[in-house]
Amino acid sequence: MPKVAYSEEERQRIREALVVEGLELVKKQGIQHTTVEQIYQRVGISRTFFYSFFPTKEDLIVEMLYLQQPQILAHAKKKMDDPNLSWREGVRQFLYDCCYGERNGIVVLTIPEQQRLVHRLSKESYQVFREKQAKLFGELLECFGIRANRKCIELFINLSLTAMVIRRAIPEVLPMFVPEAADATVEFQINAIVDCLAELKGRPAD
Amino acid sequence: MPKVAYSEEERQRIREALVVEGLELVKKQGIQHTTVEQIYQRVGISRTFFYSFFPTKEDLIVEMLYLQQPQILAHAKKKMDDPNLSWREGVRQFLYDCCYGERNGIVVLTIPEQQRLVHRLSKESYQVFREKQAKLFGELLECFGIRANRKCIELFINLSLTAMVIRRAIPEVLPMFVPEAADATVEFQINAIVDCLAELKGRPAD
Structure with missing residues (x-):
């Protein structure tokens, strides 16, 4: 516990700084190579104080992912607004940038990272995660000009995640796949x- | 070690019986619920004698997969020869049967099973595995009337494996996917x- 007493407002400011700085570090170095120590040192607080905000690294990572969501949406909007890109090419480039996130400053969790994160979440936090996930992917579809129902959004989540996790899962996590x-996959x-x-864009949501 | 001396021919016969019986059991019960003990008891040999053939369960499983390959090809041929199925529906049903292998007597490894298996293989055995894998998928494409080059075969392997592993990987192995x-995925x-x-069927292999 810190020696000085912090106001709720100060605590809130420090908490936000940890998420912002954490996300910046992870974008540059990847989750695996970013330690909790690097993050709290960058914000200038102690280890003990850090853990009063986030019991584990995963508790911080999930907040970083939430912070990243509007950034991902902005990235999609930029592609859609680019006059040099067709609709198709804009969507394609956006998905490509996500799949090769580490080259484009987009944090995409590997399969083991997803496992560690989700297994850490409480039932309530898992529910929040699902809602925020559906919200992001729904907004992405809207950004692409598609008004989709829940079923479409859920399929879009799974298909996007498939494309995103597979490449980085070969060969370690998916050793039977051809490296x-x-x-090409x-x-x-x-x-x-x-x-x-x-095809969805061409027809109204049911 | 067995008390009696077995001829090379007898050993070969017992080895084959272990693979055949093992595959039958695994088709019915799944890999997870099939023990090495169940298999050697069915063949009527001792634990020690079993391990003189296969140092681990994985060494036996890979042989079971090789034994299954012509069976899978025969399943594909049956779909292609079925006069009630269009080409498209035949291919679709074949892939569907593989993806839901446990309902159709087709052994498909989960991601953790694939990891355990491949990590057990020696460099030479891994090479053999890759060759047999490419041979099977090349023959499947031929069975579908497609003459494909190596690159096409390798992509077909990855796409098929993707479809096959994903469903059973949700939610445990892929917890961020929407169950x-x-x-639908x-x-x-x-x-x-x-x-x-x-599309490939319509054009010659390059």
Whole structure:
């Protein structure tokens, strides 16, 4: 516990700083290579004080993901507003940027990271996670000009996550997959998603 | 070690029986619920004698997968020869049967099972595994009337494995995926593969 007493407002400010600085570090270095120590030192607080905000690294990571959501949406909007890109090419580039997130400052969790994170969440936090996830992907579809129902959003989540996790899961997590075809597999997945979205765009949500 | 001396021929016969009986048991019960003990008892040999053939369960499983390969190919041929099925519906049903293998007597490894298996293989055995995998998927494409090059085969392997592992990986291994959309995700993957194969069928391999 810190020696000095912090007001609720100060605590809130420090908490936000930890999430902001954490996300910046993780974008540059990846989750695996970012330690809790690096983050609290950057904010200038002690280890003990850090843990009064976030009991584990995963509790912080999930907040970083929530902070990233409007940034991801802004990235999609930028692609959609780019006059040099067709609708199709804009959506394709956005999905590609997410799949190769580490090159584009977008944090995408690997399968083991997803497991650690979700298994840490309480039932209530898991519910919040699901709602925020559905909200983000629903807004992305809206940004692409698609008014989708819950079922469509859920399928879009799974298809996007498939494309995003697979490449980085080969060969360690998915050792039976052919490593030489990893990029082609992602490319195929992205094109299949774009084809599906193009079709959805053409018809009203049921 | 067994008390009696077995001829090389007898050893070969027992080895084959272990693979055959093992595959039958695993088809019925799944890999997880099948023990090495159940298999060697069915063949009527001792634990020690069993391990003189297969140092681990995984060494036996990989042989079971090789034994299953012509069976899978025969299943595909049956779909292709069925006069009541269009080409598209035949391919679709075959992929569907593989994705829901546990209902159709087809052994499909989960992600953790794939990891355990491949990590057990020696460098030489891994090479053999890759060759047999490419041979099976190449023959499947031929069975679908597609003459494909290595690159196409490797992509087909990854796309098929994607469809096959995903459903059973939700929610444990892939906890961020939406469980309610698991079946729709597999359906989408299968249709995307069939679309791709239909296009490949129409043009010569390069």
